[in-house]
Amino acid sequence: MSAYLEVAGVNQNFGGLQALNDCGFTIQEGHVTCLVGPNGAGKTTIFNVITGFLRPDTGSVSFRGRRLDGLSPQAIVREGIARSFQNLRLFADLTALDNVMVALPGAFGEDPLGALFRPLHTARVEQRRRAEAMERLAHVGLAERAKDRVRNLSYGEQKLLTVARLLATGAELLLLDEPASGLAAGALDQVMALLRRLRDEGKTLLVVEHNTRVVQQIADQVLFLHQGHLMAEGTPQQIIADPALAEIYFGGAL
Numbered sequence: 310m311s312a313y314l315e316v317a318g319v320n321q322n323f324g325g326l327q328a329l330n331d332c333g334f335t336i337q338e339g340h341v342t343c344l345v346g347p348n349g350a351g352k353t354t355i356f357n358v359i360t361g362f363l364r365p366d367t368g369s370v371s372f373r374g375r376r377l378d379g380l381s382p383q384a385i386v387r388e389g390i391a392r393s394f395q396n397l398r399l400f401a402d403l404t405a406l407d408n409v410m411v412a413l414p415g416a417f418g419e420d421p422l423g424a425l426f427r428p429l430h431t432a433r434v435e436q437r438r439r440a441e442a443m444e445r446l447a448h449v450g451l452a453e454r455a456k457d458r459v460r461n462l463s464y465g466e467q468k469l470l471t472v473a474r475l476l477a478t479g480a481e482l483l484l485l486d487e488p489a490s491g492l493a494a495g496a497l498d499q500v501m502a503l504l505r506r507l508r509d510e511g512k513t514l515l516v517v518e519h520n521t522r523v524v525q526q527i528a529d530q531v532l533f534l535h536q537g538h539l540m541a542e543g544t545p546q547q548i549i550a551d552p553a554l555a556e557i558y559f560g561g562a563l
């Protein structure tokens with residue numbers, strides 16, 4: 310039986326800097342897997358490789374037994390994998406609802422002449438898409454903010470909105486890059502509860518996370534990346550209790 314997601318032998322060099330060094334791991338369907346490791350360990354880089362934003366020097370990525378490496382980011386979303394960005398990448402001047410609508414499948418694929426010759430049909434399609442985007446917003450608790458511009462949302466609400474966008478793609482495997490960073494306690498709890506709920510609803514999550522409290526509360530499995538290589542994996546308890554890993558992670562600060 311093939312792994313759900315399998316990364317194998319990935320090397321990525323940036324002008325002499327080995328960002329990924331024979332990086333390999335698997336993740337299991339239905340799990341929340343947390344990817345941890347010090348700054349610069351290569352966490353975002355491996356996200357870029359999995360989602361087709363980077364073509365690695367060597368190595369492979371397989372999803373449900375199918376090779377993904379070489380596919381475009383759009384094609385990988387169609388395969389069922391979507392990711393969020395550390396710096397959110399929302400449209401600040403658009404409403405929350407419009408930010409979700411552009412992530413729905415086929416947002417840019419409509420026949421432009423259709424709107425001229427089949428106005429009623431086009432209006433109905435538009436209405437359906439709007440309703441679908443509203444559902445995704447409600448799913449993350451943002452229904453009441455639908456008409457507000459992103460620049461007027463709190464940082465926590467913007468983080469939730471990035472998750473609504475991921476859901477809009479219809480992907481089953483969601484990659485989240487630091488979804489809880491920079492959040493105060495209340496918003497943090499909201500994001501954690503949402504991630505657990507998505508797992509319970511059948512999504513699989515791969516989450517880059519620094520906060521050990523968050524990792525302990527949401528992770529089924531933890532991958533520890535160090536200098537571009539998988540250094541350890543285990544349950545949150547195993548990883549957090551390992552003094553050698555704590556030394557690398559916190560420089561002995563704990």
Ligand SMILES: Nc1ncnc2c1ncn2[C@@H]1O[C@H](COP(=O)(O)OP(=O)(O)O)[C@@H](O)[C@H]1O
Nearest residue numbers: 323326328346347348349350351352353354355
């Ligand atoms: N596009 C790039 N060009 C050059 N160096 C990069 C690029 N992306 C990442 N790096 C470098 O690769 C290393 C790993 O970066 P990154 O994956 O962002 O780490 P993390 O997300 O774990 O903090 C860092 O040293 C970073 O500076």
Ligand SMILES: [Mg+2]
Nearest residue numbers: 352353354395
């Ligand atoms: Mg990063």
